[in-house]
Amino acid sequence: MNQKDDITEEMIHKQLRTKVFGKTIYYKEEIDSTNTEAKRQAAEEAGHGLLVIADRQTLGKGRRGRSWSSPKGTGIWMSLLLRPKLAANKASMLTLVTALSVAEAIFENTGLETSIKWPNDIVVNGKKVCGILTEMSADNSGILYVVIGIGVNVNTREFPEEIQAIATSLLIEKSKQTMQVCINRSGLVSDILEKLEQNYEAFLVNEDLSFLLESYNKKLANRDRQVKVLGSDGQVELSGIAKGINKEGELLVETEEGLVEVRSGEVSVRGLYGYV
Ligand code: BTN
Numbered sequence: 659m660n661q662k663d664d665i666t667e668e669m670i671h672k673q674l675r676t677k678v679f680g681k682t683i684y685y686k687e688e689i690d691s692t693n694t695e696a697k698r699q700a701a702e703e704a705g706h707g708l709l710v711i712a713d714r715q716t717l718g719k720g721r722r723g724r725s726w727s728s729p730k731g732t733g734i735w736m737s738l739l740l741r742p743k744l745a746a747n748k749a750s751m752l753t754l755v756t757a758l759s760v761a762e763a764i765f766e767n768t769g770l771e772t773s774i775k776w777p778n779d780i781v782v783n784g785k786k787v788c789g790i791l792t793e794m795s796a797d798n799s800g801i802l803y804v805v806i807g808i809g810v811n812v813n814t815r816e817f818p819e820e821i822q823a824i825a826t827s828l829l830i831e832k833s834k835q836t837m838q839v840c841i842n843r844s845g846l847v848s849d850i851l852e853k854l855e856q857n858y859e860a861f862l863v864n865e866d867l868s869f870l871l872e873s874y875n876k877k878l879a880n881r882d883r884q885v886k887v888l889g890s891d892g893q894v895e896l897s898g899i900a901k902g903i904n905k906e907g908e909l910l911v912e913t914e915e916g917l918v919e920v921r922s923g924e925v926s927v928r929g930l931y932g933y934v
Contacts, residue, residue, distance in 0.1 A: 663731070663813055665713055669844035679738060679855045680709040680848070688730075690717040693793055693807040694738040700739055700795065700803040711736040711847065718809065721791055722890075722924065726809050727818055732827070734810040734843055738854070741803050746796035748865055749804050750922070751907045752780045752911050753792045756806050758874050759853035760788055764810075767849045768828055768841060773879035776900070776909045776925055780810075781879050783834075784930055785826035787811050808850065812841050866905040875902040880927045885911060888924040896924065 667685040674680055682705065689695055689712040696710045715735045718726035728735045740752070759780040764772050764780065764787070773781045780788035789809040811817075814827035828846075832838045860869045867874065875881060880900035887909075889895045898913035908919040 663840045663843055665711070665712075665734075665843045665847070668733075670709075670711070670847050673845055673848040674851065675848060676851050676855045678707040679851045679858075680707065682708045683706065684710045686710075686712045688714045688716060691715050691719050691807075692735050693719055693791055693805050696737040696739045696805040696807075697793065697795075697803075700805065704739055706739065706741040708739040709736060709851070710739070713849065719791060719807070720789055720809075722875070724790065726791075727821065727825075728809065729814070732814040733812050734808065734847055734850075736803050736847065737807040738851070739803060739805055740858075742801055742862070743902060744801050744865060746794065746801055749794045749796075749801055750777075751861065751865075751867055752804060752806060753790055754867060754874060754903070754907045755857045755870065756790050756792070756854060758810065758870050758877070759857045760790070760808060760810065760850050760875055762873075763846065763849040763853045764788075764828065766853075767846050768832055769835075770828060770831055772877065774874065774877045775927055775930060776877045777907065781930065782826055782828070782831045786824055787826055787831070789830055799809075806854075810846070812843050812846065812934065867903065867907050868905045871903065871905060873884065878902060878911065879930060880925060883927055885909075886926045887920050888926065890923075895921075900925075900927070 669685045692710040708846035715728035718728035720726040757774050761772040780789040788810040793805045795802040811827035813829045817825045835889050872910050885900045886894045886897045898911040901910040911918045
């Protein structure tokens with residue numbers, strides 16, 4: 659097994675089987691954040707399908723204003739620019755489309771079973787391997803662009819102390835099953851883009867998630883488990899048992915007052931990331 663895992667524009671191009679996604683690639687060894695760069699390029703009229711990818715991010719962004727650790731040579735830090743003709747309130751569904759696509763690509767590429775913590779964390783053996791940050795610009799006519807940022811911990815061997823309990827990498831998990839020294843990042847990038855393009859096309863047919871409900875719900879780590887939904891101030895807004903998502907991507911939570919559709923918010927799942 660090759661221990662060196664370079665990720666270059668040329669290597670991604672060679673393996674790419676998509677029609678549009680990633681046909682134009684903007685690659686940098688180092689960048690502030692691929693999402694920020696994709697938004698800069700969107701402002702300069704960059705087209706649908708542009709892929710921005712870097713080997714290291716100095717200011718990687720997570721959800722809710724958090725930072726995202728993105729060291730050199732270890733992960734996939736990439737952002738896809740899309741210009742869908744959609745109403746702005748449909749953009750959040752793209753995040754779930756992406757989560758399922760990444761989960762499917764990881765399974766095909768590595769054989770690792772993943773689950774999804776609603777709406778979009780990908781989890782292996784109870785720890786997070788991938789996060790997704792979707793950012794949108796819209797006006798009265800609808801979406802101008804969407805940037806889907808995907809961060810996958812691929813060949814990370816060790817995490818900063820503050821995230822060791824909740825983060826893992828594909829390599830760490832794979833090497834529990836077999837002697838593996840490196841996972842090829844360019845191959846996984848093209849697998850993710852291929853799945854994402856297929857699922858994106860399927861999503862556009864009805865502009866809802868009916869086409870993936872069954873597969874997403876099967877992978878849902880929250881399903882039939884006790885969850886707490888936190889508001890933007892971090893306070894618990896409701897708790898109950900998660901039952902699955904509906905075709906709008908909302909999480910259905912059975913509470914003492916009945917079934918509640920949760921549209922957004924942070925969800926803690928009992929048994930995941932240290933919630934007991
Ligand atoms: C999360 O908090 O779970 C979302 C993390 C998203 C990280 C990715 S890495 C590529 C892209 N660029 C960023 O700055 N963030 C996203």
